[in-house]
Amino acid sequence: MNRVRIVLLGALALGVPALAQAQSSQFGVRGLGLPSFPFSIRTQGSGGAGGLFDPASAVNPASLFLVTRPIASFNLIQNWRSSENRYGTATGNDTQFPLFIAGGQISRRLSGGVSASVYADRTFSLATEDSVELRGIPTAVFDTLESRGGLSDLRFAAAYRGDGVAFGLGFHLMTGTNRLAYRRVFDDSSYARVESLAELSFIGVGLSAGVIVAPNDHLLIGATARWDGDLSMELDTLSNGKLPLPVTLSGGIQWTPSARLTVGGHVIRQAWSKLDQPLKDRGGSGADNSLSASAGFELARSARTLDRFPLRMGIRWASLPFPLEDGLAQGSEFGVSAGTGYAFGGGRGVLDLALERIWRQQDSGFSEKAFAIKLGVTIRQ
């Protein structure tokens, strides 16, 4: 047991700082960035469909009721992306460590867990070219604005297992930093290059509650509600005001018609519009409510080897809360995913792999195609 505790704590300690590296996208430039949901790679293989019922995901605290022995899991995602907007095109890649989660059974009916995940990601780099008049001569300038980091979500949760029903509660500590770097280089090398650095840090708290009901042996129905308080911000240790965070509501269903097949889906709504005016007051382009939906399935090769290379497939769609420019229609993303998994060491270790093709779009001006390879490692006692 001690070894397990050490492994779990070590994994968490290593994982929290690594969350700083995250997914880069032009759709994360505005507002708090690109929202992210803490689904395990197993779940992401089926489009995130079973996320409300997965103990290795951190969306529904009630899902921890399935944890009957110590478990630790982390996600690793490599993205390749091709971005296009009305100012040009670019390709890029980045690595994301979006989720670490650990849990265990506290008593016969009570389980608990802690997770660290990405709530919203603001990793991007924007390059612009312009001309300014210096000493009466038009001079080309090349600007780069780079942001690394985002908002992380540290959740402490517990779930109570009843007869045919489970409840869960979570306490969320929202922390994070955006390390911002502005660089300007002049075409005329007589002028010195400019570099300006700033660090925007966040802190806030939230609460979440979830329930999972099992009307029969083949069906799970889940729902969550999450409330987050105001997010306090500091810019280089000086107070930078507060931003309200959205209420998040979600509901999902998982149907297991046979031992080999699981089908599911969920819907998540986030009330980001409460940030609209505060962001505009800060010179931003506002925010809209967002909706996310997914559906998918997992098909095992046989009822006896559920964890040996099952086939997972799914789709997801989400509207994006932050317009990239003033007056643009709300953006969206659509993903198609497939995945599988492999249990080893007598089921003590599970390796999950998922591939996802993602399309993001906002109006006709901004689009992005991304391909992601996702690896999840789960260790159980």
Add this chain to the structure above:
Amino acid sequence: MRSLRWLVLGVLLAGCEQELTVPGHCPEFCPSGQPKVFEIVLPAAASSDSSFFGYLGYSEVPALLVSDGLPAGEARSWYRFFSVPDSILVRDTLRPYTVDSIAVILTLIARDSTKKGLVFDLYRIPVTTDTTTSFEALNGELTPTSWIDSMPVPDSVQRGSVRRVFTGASLDRFVIPASDSGKHALGIRVRGPGPTGARISSLASSTGTASFVTYARVAVADTTLQKHTLSQTPEAAGFVRTSNGGQDPDLLYVGDLPAGRTILRFELPAVVRDSGTLLRVTLELQPARPMTGLANDAASLEVRGVDKDLGAKSTPLFARGGGVDLPEGSSATVSVDVIGIVDLWTLPQPPASMLYVGLRPEGGSFHRPVFHSTRSGSGAPQLRITYLVPAPLEKP
């Protein structure tokens, strides 16, 4: 488990290199404010700019000047060589010798490479010539009666040794009067088809100095011991120039000899010091007269920062500086980028906000620029500062 470890390691390594950049455009797709660029002209602090002289003595000059008809002024050089012995030690006996030939070797440091037919004229001058000798006094000694001979400089030689060997009757011109204690003193003029000049080696030159070589023959039976070479280097050397018009306290001087340097002081505005990011800082000096030198022989204005303001004894900071080659014959404003120095003035514990202006090569250049000061009425030294005030980075 081994395959798992390799897979995790592989994916981790794949993620080590990230490429994040996408094109943006301000202000539409640009989550930050727009930085603003400003430009100010900052005159030197009134009456705190001044020139000081004597930083380099005659014995330290890196080159001697000779000229003929240059707008930069007339210059003549001289060498006084160590004594030539009147006997040579052969087989433990000091023996008299006869002179077979004499060679005079000068080292050319720079010339106007576009002018052909450069000739040095050698004159015998009094061995009493020294660094107190005026231009008029030395020039008065360079007469047809003291003329020894000329040394044509091959057109192909831009720098290096120039040698002339004297034999036969011309050796009579090198006979040393008894009162000169065996010393030769030579005055050097230069001439060409038109106005021209040259820089030749001094005692402090890194290229080696002049030589006076005597090829002697001793009357002994052993023919292998008959020939001897006596080589003398200068014990003193210098040059004289026509006057630069005196030292006007309302003007700023750089270079010449004894070498002059100029000190400028500035008060950096608080908005620049505290809020601005310097983009370019240019020191602008307005010449009080056309800057004349030797064509195709560059001299540069050297600007340095100063740690502590100790007036004329302030020590330049050699880590930060700026410089610019002086244009020949121009009266245009001289501009030197000095952002590397002025940037230090914005530090929490800044050095003196002071600039130290000198000439390179110091003391051995035809250039001796003169600039207007804050007391000149117009054309005072000034800093042209272009700076940027950053915009707030965060505009979500």
